[in-house]
Amino acid sequence: MTFNSFSYFVFLSIVFFAFQAVAGRYRWLVLLAGSYVFYGFLLQPALLAILGFVTAFSYLAGKRIDRSEAAEKRKNLLFFSVFVNLSILVYCKYLVFLVENINLLAGLFSPGSSIPEVEPMVSIALSFFIFQAISYLADIYFRITEPEPHPGLFALYISFFPKLLQGPIERSGHLLPQLGKPYAFNYDDVRYGLLLFVWGLFLKTVVADRLAYFVDPVYDNVQAYSGIPLIMATYAYAFQLYFDFSGYTNMALGSARIFGISLTQNFKSPYLATSCTDFWRRWHISFSRWILDYIFQPLQMKWRSLGRNGTALALFVTFLLSGVWHGANWTFIAWGMLHGMFLVASTFYKPYQKKIHKILGLEKSSWHTAFQIFLTFNLVCFTYIFFRAADIQDALYIVNNMFNFHSNFLSIQNAGLKDFIIKQILSDNSKYELLILILSLATIFAVKKYNHISLFDKPLLIRWACYYCIFLGILSLHVSAKPNFIYFQF
């Protein structure tokens, strides 16, 4: 079940009451059982088996690494256990893609030869919990953390249902102590958690899914458009993706908070970033910290003799792999490479940029900051063309045609700006949707300004009025056709 379904609400209530009813020593068991039931609802027994295996294997591997003294042995154990985990991920997620591309290559060299096609496998959540297991093993190797002795708590650490499907990717040092702490019922935690959850639900079902109306018609049929519609759909997608994923993250954090667990913040106003580097400190934070700590830093360390080139290479490889992680499609790899290139460029020009800013006195200028934000946002949106497009051809079509404003006169088929506005934006349906979007965005802006916390200081009537408003808003304005979160497929 996904977070935005009535059955999840029922499930959460049952788990919550069971959690409260049970004696302290067994509370982790309730959450663990609940997590496996939650994952089981996907009706994919293979996934449950993989979760179990990865958990057991990583638990034992962690203990072995910690027990070993010799540096060489620890390293070998780490590499071996990481290799096993990654192999599972590659097999489940990337085998189809690899086979397809191998066949493509083989076809070039010796036409007619091919290895048999493979059936795609459902791989929801794998990328997240396998990465989390790897971070656990690496942290033990680096002596940043101790292995968790309690197998049940460890299993819960890996499978905890609020974060199971789409993260955040939790470090053992952050989540395990919380799971092990004795629980004391906290009314504010429950209240805040519920509010956070409902707010995330609003962002996802009312705002993100509604933005899809302005994205899908274009991206599902790019050849029919050129010029501004392509640009607008990309901007709309930037916000759809953000509200979808941060909505999910709010629901995850809210669900965990109900049980007194604080998960990692995944977003910090990402579109206010002043550079791509800054963007990655604000977007999908648990993931970017993961690739920073476990891919970038080791590579950078390894290539440190190459100086700045070493760092640049490490950045590029890291973001290339990040693209791969997001999906078995060349578009994601292209997206990763673009970010890699932007970051590589910045390592080279940043020192000069700093000096110039100092000389021109731009450091403190708010106009300059606004410009940087605008520029960064557009760079990020450019990369989204590849992230969202169905394939490379579509992405390249958009890149080639998005500034092509003249085609209305050349081709009858291409929907120019006027057509797009009339049919997509101002049609009867769309006017209504656009209005709701504008109102929602205004609400979001107000909320960001005033922050959830101050709501709890207000008298009961005002609080409850807000709750009822959000509830009614979700109930009457949610978009029902689209069930799944965008990051679900990773």
Add this chain to the structure above:
Amino acid sequence: MTTEEILGRMTDVFRDVLDNDAIELSRETTANDIEEWDSLAHINIIVAIEQEFSLRFDLIDIKPLRNIGEFVDLIERKTS
């Protein structure tokens, strides 16, 4: 070498790499305390420290460090 000496030489390195003579280091200082300390500066600092003390670090030495004090202890261990 005493820890004060190590700290002193480290401070010189930091000031040099980060191009900021106002930097002061104490045992409790962390990366968050120093504005210019980003991932590029991070590796440059490590390389410069390696050169300064004629050492070679592995990632496993660097990763667990939480503050300057632990870094100083690491250097002390490696040079003794």
Add this chain to the structure above:
Amino acid sequence: MKKLILKSLLFLSPIIFPGIVIEYLLRLTPNDYKVKSAYYAEHAKDIEVLCLGESHAISGINPIYLDLKGFNGSHVLQSLNYDLIILKKYQKDLVNLKYLLIPISYASFTENLENGREKWRVKNYFLYYDIKKIQNPYYYTEIFSLPFQTNIFRLTDYYIYKKSPITTDSLGHGLEFMIINQKSLEKTGEIAAKLHTATDYDNWKTNYESLREIISICNRKNVRVILFTAPANIHYVNNLQQEQLARTTTAARSLASSNKNVFYINLLTDPGFSDNDFYDANHFSESGSRKLTTIINAIIREFEKDRNSQRQPALP
């Protein structure tokens, strides 16, 4: 903790009470399923010709053009497995049933109401036909079966704007397919054909077995089953995928040849139907349904003449 439970209950009550009221009001609104199940309850014993099936039957079969007492029990997207459920429910009461009409359309074997694009209609069978085999608990209620906004619009349409939700006449024939509202045959043909083209045949077995069971029930009751592939406009026919169409008509033909009580007629490309006989590319206007029902009626007449013989009738 107690505070939480109390406050939650207090918070939820202004949600639960209106919810119950909305559910009640929704169940009170009239709909085609209530109308048809009420007809069965009162008149099942009089029905001599029963037509089941989906929208092709709703628009195509008008019982007033039948000699015998007919009733059109079809519903939107009612697939063969649900035809079977209806038949099973009323088989004891249909004592005078002589003919069962079932449309075999391009998608009859590939679409299943339960996993189709409007699977929420399952709730209508649960609530108004009193058929309890439905598994998904959402569909035990009105309020959870459709999006909230839709339900509110249904209530405002009926209770405030007084729009009647009934779309069929007293004998079950569809009222909305009027020639003056004719849609673009070209556009609807293309869209409908695309919609009805299956991406897999997962539902085939269920539907086929259901039809076989329908045939065997009718055999026991000495009821003749008339399977018909209704005519459709050229713009629909031209966009059909040949394999799916061939499999469907072949299946119907084989059932007809292996069962003495089954008759199959394929009218898909019948030249007797012009553009004016269609409301859209695959639904009939008033004149179209008259023509189609008349053809079926002629078939029935022939069968009536040879009621207890095995000879196939000559077609008109």
